[in-house]
Amino acid sequence: MPATYHLPHLRTLEAEAIHVMRETVAEFERPVLLFSGGKDSIVLLRLAEKAFRPAPFPFPLMHVDTGHNFPEAIEYRDRRVAELGERLIVASVQESIDKGRVVEQTGPRASRNALQTVTLLDAISEHGFDAAFGGARRDEERARAKERILSFRDRFGQWEPQKQRPEVWSLYNGRIHKGEHARVFPISNWTELDVWQYIAEEELEVPSIYFAHDREVFARDGMLYAVSPLIEMMEDEAPFSARVRYRTVGDMSCTGAVESDAATLAEVVAEIAATEITERGQTRADDRVTEAAMEDRKRQGYF
Amino acid sequence: MNGHGAHAPGATVEAESSADVFRRLADRPVDLLRFATAGSVDDGKSTLIGRLLYDSKQVLADQLAHVEQASRRKGEGVLDLSLLTDGLRAEREQGITIDVAYRYFATAQRRFIIADTPGHEQYTRNMVTGASTADLAIVLVDARKGVLAQSKRHAFISSLLGIPHVVVCVNKMDLVDFQEEVFNEIVEEFDAFAARLEMPDVTFIPISALLGDNVVDRSESMPWYQGPPLLYHLEHVHIASDRNLIDVRFPVQWVIRPPATIDADYRAYAGQVAGGIMRPGDEVVVLPGGQRTTIADIDSYDGPVEEAFPPMSVAVRLTDDIDVGRGSTIVRTHNQPTVANRFEALVCWMSEQPLQPGRRYLVKHTTRTAMVGKVDVRYRIDVESLRRDEEVDTLSLNDLARVHLELSSPLVFDSYRRNRVTGSLIMIDEATNDTVAAGVILDTEVEEAPAPARSGTERSPNVRWQGTRTTRERRREALGHIGATLWFTGLPGAGKSTVAAAVEERLLQMGRPAFMLDGDNLRHGLNGDLGFDEAARAENVRRTAHVARLLAESGTVALVSLVSPYAADRRNAASLHETDELEFFEVFVDAPLEVCEQRDPKGLYARARAGELAGMTGVGAPYEPPTAADLTLGSSGETVEEEVERVLDLLRERGVI
Numbered sequence A: 001m002p003a004t005y006h007l008p009h010l011r012t013l014e015a016e017a018i019h020v021m022r023e024t025v026a027e028f029e030r031p032v033l034l035f036s037g038g039k040d041s042i043v044l045l046r047l048a049e050k051a052f053r054p055a056p057f058p059f060p061l062m063h064v065d066t067g068h069n070f071p072e073a074i075e076y077r078d079r080r081v082a083e084l085g086e087r088l089i090v091a092s093v094q095e096s097i098d099k100g101r102v103v104e105q106t107g108p109r110a111s112r113n114a115l116q117t118v119t120l121l122d123a124i125s126e127h128g129f130d131a132a133f134g135g136a137r138r139d140e141e142r143a144r145a146k147e148r149i150l151s152f153r154d155r156f157g158q159w160e161p162q163k164q165r166p167e168v169w170s171l172y173n174g175r176i177h178k179g180e181h182a183r184v185f186p187i188s189n190w191t192e193l194d195v196w197q198y199i200a201e202e203e204l205e206v207p208s209i210y211f212a213h214d215r216e217v218f219a220r221d222g223m224l225y226a227v228s229p230l231i232e233m234m235e236d237e238a239p240f241s242a243r244v245r246y247r248t249v250g251d252m253s254c255t256g257a258v259e260s261d262a263a264t265l266a267e268v269v270a271e272i273a274a275t276e277i278t279e280r281g282q283t284r285a286d287d288r289v290t291e292a293a294m295e296d297r298k299r300q301g302y303f
Numbered sequence B: 001m002n003g004h005g006a007h008a009p010g011a012t013v014e015a016e017s018s019a020d021v022f023r024r025l026a027d028r029p030v031d032l033l034r035f036a037t038a039g040s041v042d043d044g045k046s047t048l049i050g051r052l053l054y055d056s057k058q059v060l061a062d063q064l065a066h067v068e069q070a071s072r073r074k075g076e077g078v079l080d081l082s083l084l085t086d087g088l089r090a091e092r093e094q095g096i097t098i099d100v101a102y103r104y105f106a107t108a109q110r111r112f113i114i115a116d117t118p119g120h121e122q123y124t125r126n127m128v129t130g131a132s133t134a135d136l137a138i139v140l141v142d143a144r145k146g147v148l149a150q151s152k153r154h155a156f157i158s159s160l161l162g163i164p165h166v167v168v169c170v171n172k173m174d175l176v177d178f179q180e181e182v183f184n185e186i187v188e189e190f191d192a193f194a195a196r197l198e199m200p201d202v203t204f205i206p207i208s209a210l211l212g213d214n215v216v217d218r219s220e221s222m223p224w225y226q227g228p229p230l231l232y233h234l235e236h237v238h239i240a241s242d243r244n245l246i247d248v249r250f251p252v253q254w255v256i257r258p259p260a261t262i263d264a265d266y267r268a269y270a271g272q273v274a275g276g277i278m279r280p281g282d283e284v285v286v287l288p289g290g291q292r293t294t295i296a297d298i299d300s301y302d303g304p305v306e307e308a309f310p311p312m313s314v315a316v317r318l319t320d321d322i323d324v325g326r327g328s329t330i331v332r333t334h335n336q337p338t339v340a341n342r343f344e345a346l347v348c349w350m351s352e353q354p355l356q357p358g359r360r361y362l363v364k365h366t367t368r369t370a371m372v373g374k375v376d377v378r379y380r381i382d383v384e385s386l387r388r389d390e391e392v393d394t395l396s397l398n399d400l401a402r403v404h405l406e407l408s409s410p411l412v413f414d415s416y417r418r419n420r421v422t423g424s425l426i427m428i429d430e431a432t433n434d435t436v437a438a439g440v441i442l443d444t445e446v447e448e449a450p451a452p453a454r455s456g457t458e459r460s461p462n463v464r465w466q467g468t469r470t471t472r473e474r475r476r477e478a479l480g481h482i483g484a485t486l487w488f489t490g491l492p493g494a495g496k497s498t499v500a501a502a503v504e505e506r507l508l509q510m511g512r513p514a515f516m517l518d519g520d521n522l523r524h525g526l527n528g529d530l531g532f533d534e535a536a537r538a539e540n541v542r543r544t545a546h547v548a549r550l551l552a553e554s555g556t557v558a559l560v561s562l563v564s565p566y567a568a569d570r571r572n573a574a575s576l577h578e579t580d581e582l583e584f585f586e587v588f589v590d591a592p593l594e595v596c597e598q599r600d601p602k603g604l605y606a607r608a609r610a611g612e613l614a615g616m617t618g619v620g621a622p623y624e625p626p627t628a629a630d631l632t633l634g635s636s637g638e639t640v641e642e643e644v645e646r647v648l649d650l651l652r653e654r655g656v657i
């Protein structure tokens, strides 16, 4: 390979992401990395290792915990954090509810997904973070396709799509006023397939729910949800057993599973390569409510 | 499986085992092509992108469902593919594209990133944003309308941003009956305009985005077109040689320094290679400081790296413990960029707030940020006519202009043409923190060359030279002549001082100010603190060169008589003069060592041979003879008088006297 000095596309994306991370820690005072235990943030952690080892990360990790997580994801999260020897902050939606910052939804379609935004913003201001690394990608959703890699949030944590700073070359303007912060998306230009291919190439461990397993599920709006005490089933919904896997690891109340036999990384990559439905459209109820759902949530300060 | 794209609907995974698919994906040395699309509103840009995605089977079922649903709502019979690329709510409501949107697709050959830049009045800003990282630009032209002002604008910006490849898609060929003449006329018109720009590679393709002709599949309706369809071109255009693999440039982003509990001695400089190929063992200079050292190791998380090249992100360790931090740039000793705080740039103004003279701006360039002292708008460029408007002193949104920038501290840069990373910058408004401009550095009128010094002290970054070209010209008018430097180099005892003194005398007789700088004499005062090792000799030469330059600039002919044994030091002295357009002549007084030793006017050779004098040039230290001296004296048995005449002839020839 070095004879032609050619960098394969995945390594090019990796080099750019490392560049973004290093620029961020250099230009901001208190960054934090949002780590959910999901595949995108797993990739972020590996990129942070690549950017900063043998030193410790120059930032802590933070998980916004809805309390409605997949136990496999939490178990994985804690193990990975311990392995890395880094510090994890857990910001709890339950606490936001207990403090009266947010009001829990009720009913069969109740979800804590929307409440996360408040918990996240509270935690950011409590710890004085001025930059938060997130694993969002532009291929996920139409509003994200226009978001900058360094994306500014005003004093209220809000995103103004019309007022984004031009982002030219790889010159990131990291200057903000006090009280504002930036969301930084180092893997903006990665696709879902890139993420899986990278996980496979790097031999990264992921929570077991990403692989095919048998689970009690029920069908709703064309998606499969896990049967759990966290989601109320409606009258016409009946549980059944299916072989499924998850494509994203979000809040249990709004993350659906897909039927799949892909039990290994290679099989997952192959499945993604042949897939016909985008990740969010297939498994995230939160994006389906209105056509502009993601844009609205982003404006309010969502991830 | 379908030749294009991995997501062919209906393609079954069973046809290939998952392990095969995985291996195929993993083994494929897919590279990445970034392209920007430019077109005026309604030229069909969104339709074209939608078509590329759709025909290359990249539109997933739910996205398609969304488009079908929306097309129905808008009451259109055909599938409106432009909806695929239309992101934000305001845009959907107003039916225009507001901001740069990024799209991704892949074929078996390549991964693509599309920067989709919208075509309304904020166009310039958006196109600059989208095109800044592009390898290729697609410029759309409506076949019915021909090359409009907008098309010229797009072409101009592409050339300004140094996009190596441009594809002109003549769209809506279906509306002109797929006529070859229409296409040819547009090609001709565009070529005529592009000839005035710097555009290395332009390709023309007649298409119909709506019907799909020549987008992914070859058109049946235009048999006269022999070239490939657009996608084929995108897959095969050669981009590997677009990078600069020659000039090593490594801007340091961050210093990796683990705590003592992990490794107290580890210290590595992290960054992304911006140019050249770096290897352990390379001799390097750290700019703007100028310290010389060697690359000890290149580290990555995955282990040591033997060769680092763009765009790799690595961490470099150096053999010496010197002061390196964010903003330093590591380069090779023999290939250095410019270090200066004044330069010329072309900028695109991107803010709704116009450029205001009293306002405080910052420049961010690689990993350095500097205050802007002064911005002089030289002229604004009308991108359609390419005319210059010199009557402006401010800039507003979407203006393109040539400016002179003066910063509070120096940058380490190349011209943009040479390197897109080390030649680009942004301007930031210090009060609002907004990015207000993007700029590319021009390679003309650089006012200060790097003038690398061995001693590493050739830096006066924060103090700018005050004498300007205009005052030099005024001085010349007043005096009626110019100064120059004659640099006599050669072994001790070669006869440098004898010839130099005689030339000085002759010039004074002619009424011309002349002044001899004798190496030995200078060592009594100015250079009294210096010894004779390599570094001290370099410093000796450097100081002397500066004094000579000042004399030359003042209108005096400076006559330097200095052994100056190292070619690099003399080259630096010369470049110091060249930068200021001052005449500099290297005169090699070439007497054989035996002759010099025989003359030994100062008894130096005798002492050296007796072992009393270490590092004597010619005895214990090397002398690197000039290979391209302006004049060589001393070897052909001429008298001093004859040699003086030859020096004077040279000065006459070059218009000094």
Ligand SMILES: Nc1nc2c(ncn2[C@@H]2O[C@H](COP(=O)(O)OP(=O)(O)O)[C@@H](O)[C@H]2O)c(=O)[nH]1
Binding pocket: B039, B040, B041, B042, B043, B044, B045, B046, B047, B048, B082, B119, B171, B172, B173, B174, B175, B207, B208, B209, B210, B211
């Ligand atoms: N007849 C024809 N119409 C086209 C073609 N390409 C685009 N259009 C139409 O031109 C209009 C503007 O296209 P759109 O893609 O939205 O343009 P944009 O503003 O450049 O993104 C739409 O009505 C398209 O259907 C083409 O090749 N032939």
